[in-house]
Amino acid sequence: MRRFVIFVLLSLPQLDRAESRCSWMNAATAGGLLGGMVEVKVQEFAVREQVKIQNANAVSSAGPMSANPSGNAYANAGADDAACVFSRPAPGSGQLRLQVRTMSEAAKAYMDHANRCGGHRTPLQAVGNEAMLCDAVGRGNSVWVVGRVRDRLFMIDLADRDAGSAALREKAKDAAEIVSGNLF
16 A cells, blocks of 8 residues: 555646646636636647757846847847647637747748738837737637747737627737746
């Protein structure tokens, strides 16, 4: 009996690892944005090369690394770059997709994505280094956000057939604030 109890206690940490975890938002927060319980899927991007991720306040001989996005410590893929998809099954189905990428030219990539909004865009103040909310014209009831925090580009795609346009835009802004805050 004693061995069985020890085995069970040692196995508990393994049960925790089975669940997919998103580094920038948890299922409870995503469920709050989508209005109920969600399923989580995480797709990690392959790290093409070994990268040394710098802390936000890391300092080199050239000054703070976070202020120098072209510094040598930045590469094309980070250790935790991934896409997280939170889906709420019907009724009231909705989906929140987050994607984070580490880039050597994140500001340029941000502009490329933001320009795809065309005339249907709204700058989001105080969200990351810069962020833009885009209405997904012709895609039903959905919006998307593209933003940047230092050398990290983040994209959020939010669809919720039951939410009104104003509510959907507010939810997307809330999601962008959460993701960018976790990237800082």
